[in-house]
Amino acid sequence: MNNYVYGQNQQGIIQQLFLKIEQLMTEIQKLTNFSNQLIMNLQTQENQYNSLKRQFNDLWGQLSEQQKIWFNLKNNTQHYTLSNEAFVMTNLITDIKSRVSEIQQFNSYQYDQYKYKKCQLCQEKDYTISNLKAQIQKQAQILIKLQQDSETPQPQIQNNIANYSNQRIHTDGFTRQRFASQKLFQSNLSTTTAPGSRF
Numbered sequence: 001m002n003n004y005v006y007g008q009n010q011q012g013i014i015q016q017l018f019l020k021i022e023q024l025m026t027e028i029q030k031l032t033n034f035s036n037q038l039i040m041n042l043q044t045q046e047n048q049y050n051s052l053k054r055q056f057n058d059l060w061g062q063l064s065e066q067q068k069i070w071f072n073l074k075n076n077t078q079h080y081t082l083s084n085e086a087f088v089m090t091n092l093i094t095d096i097k098s099r100v101s102e103i104q105q106f107n108s109y110q111y112d113q114y115k116y117k118k119c120q121l122c123q124e125k126d127y128t129i130s131n132l133k134a135q136i137q138k139q140a141q142i143l144i145k146l147q148q149d150s151e152t153p154q155p156q157i158q159n160n161i162a163n164y165s166n167q168r169i170h171t172d173g174f175t176r177q178r179f180a181s182q183k184l185f186q187s188n189l190s191t192t193t194a195p196g197s198r199f
Contacts, residue, residue, distance in 0.1 A: 052097060059103045067106070 060068070 052100060056100050056103070059100060063103070063106075
């Protein structure tokens, strides 16, 4: 009887031990799953950190030295090192996100300023081109007028030409009259001179 009771007690203890072992295995599995999930989260955060770090470095490389100085003074920028602790990683990701966003806004502002200055330069060039076109047209009109004036004789020039023609006719008439008088004189002289005399 005592042996039977002892045997029953042993079986009860063994069953309880098995239950405890199963509970422990369940807890171990939970801890394993949690550990794996934590590792996956850390890996995800590390990937996010590396991606954001690359984005930040790309944007940072686009800034001039003056812009980098301005950004460092404004944000007290520090260079962080990679850490495996989850809360440190999360803080780094949040900080880098804010810094990337600020640099994007700063670059956008600089781009808007560049576009505004470019528009101003375009307007100034258009204004200069318009002025040059107006000056060229004005000079072309002056040249055309001068050419027309040179091709059409003025009244004074026409009078000078007429006076020159009249003077030429008068001079030619006087010359012919003088030549005729000389011939008449020579013919008269030859008739009055004795033969054999030398003139």
